[in-house]
Amino acid sequence: MRDKFISKLTELAYLDADIFLIVGDLGFGVVEDFAKKFPNRFLNVGISEQNMIGVAGGLANSGYKVFIYSIANFPTMRCFEQIRNDLAYHNLDVTIVSIGAGFGYGTLGYSHFAIEDLSVMRSLPNLEIYSPGDPYELEVTVENILERKGAKYLRIGKNGESQLDGQVLNSPLFARTLRNGFEIAVLSTGNIGIEVEKAINAFHPDLQNNFAHFSIPSLSTSAMESVGFEKYNKIITIEEHVLDGGFGSFVLEYLEHRQFSKKIKRLGIKRNFEYVVGDQAFLRKLAGIDSQSIHSELERLLQV
């Protein structure tokens, strides 16, 4: 998804002279093209995340639409207070882009896991949170958020994600229907959606009709409204993130707000998960969010 992000941003930068890209000394082999094409709208701030957020804020208040590119934990947790005070509170036009959602950089160890970012970012004022499920959703998201002023967080996968098969997405502020079904609403955010599709496809075709799968590209009320929860008896959420305060919690809070009484199950990483090194597929399996684990969970949900 990182290549898609950069190619889309480069394309848009030709049309919009206010797009500015800041990188935190990351993006080797990814950002050079943008830097070469727009040297006056590109800045590598080195390894200085606190500085990076402040500089982005200042540029935004000078009229730029700033994108910050970094990976995993770095542009969120390392500089959390700068995001809180300088960007979110002042609602400046800065989009923080973090590559390698979840276990995307799993082999690099715990320091590089991006599995608590949604919870911390969700707690901030004004900040909009985007989490597209595949390169297509990402493309729609980047185009769309360019028209939206204010502070944003864009959480995306690393690279090589395949496209999800689903409905056209007009805006990341709506849910994208990947499949229609009757009984259970399956909600996923980010590129774990592909595991969910595999899990559903492993059912007999007659049973697959029970599942409606929605990819949720933004943690927004409008995306929740567009699901139409009243049509379903049961709901399951799947995220590559800790369960505490993450995507499933977001859905739960929405359901509470609307006073929907539904059977709900949340699948995600448990906070006491034993953190080991491994690639994304290995760690997903270990955390119980790979397609097989999801399949078993869906099977259980069908029976209750």
Added chain:
Amino acid sequence: MLEEYDHLGLRILAQLLNKEKVEAAARARKTALRMVHSAKSAHIGSSLSVIDIAIELFSKSLSTLPYEDVVLVSKGHAAAGVYAVLNTFGIIPDSWVNRYCQNGAELGGHVTSTNVPLLELSTGSLGHALPYGIGRALGKNLKGHSGHIYVVLSDGECDEGSNWEGALQAAHLKLRNLTVVIDRNKLQSLGGTEDTLALEPLMKKWEAFNWEAIEIDGHSFADLNQITNHQNQYGPRVFIANTIKGKGVSFMENSVKWHYRPPSDQELDLAIEELH
């Protein structure tokens, strides 16, 4: 904003002579004392320390079109001092000053930009304004906008690593429209800066980061005028402005106690009397 600017006639205020700045500073000191007294709030020492610097910067900033110059008060805890200065210049109404730190008030104990012209960055957590100011200075350069960015740091604030990230960044970008002023009163929350986390040699540190560093008397307007004179400025400049915490009130000067303590009724009277 333009209307307010014209209505208030701020250009006239900007042509203050140093003698008038001294008078304005004395008025602002009295206002700040009344504010912390009535609010029973902290940081009067820091406010009295920074008032002359603030007078110099805001009066200069008022001499340019609104928002051309940007003054960023990174030491947000000196809010009473900053608000008092802006009140002296007619930017903040008396009613707001009188409600300082009250429930639902416009102005709180740390610098907030909400509704206050000339303050565009709310601060309160230290080490935030320099990186922001760098982005602002760079943005102005790239967009061809005129005006200068001033960042006021406290000396204790130089403990924060983010300032040194910013120090590297500004020098790397050779920003000639960025100036930092350090309110060097040598005291921080619990004691002296050198006893807490030694900063000296502070000037050499900034010089080593490729800044032009200049030491001045932070209570002399003849010296403070240098901050706003940008002739021959070819990169980021830092002024280490030697100041006195609690400046102007003998029993508050150089005392850690007045970092937190608000004055009693009697102490307020004594302080105001000294400033006459």
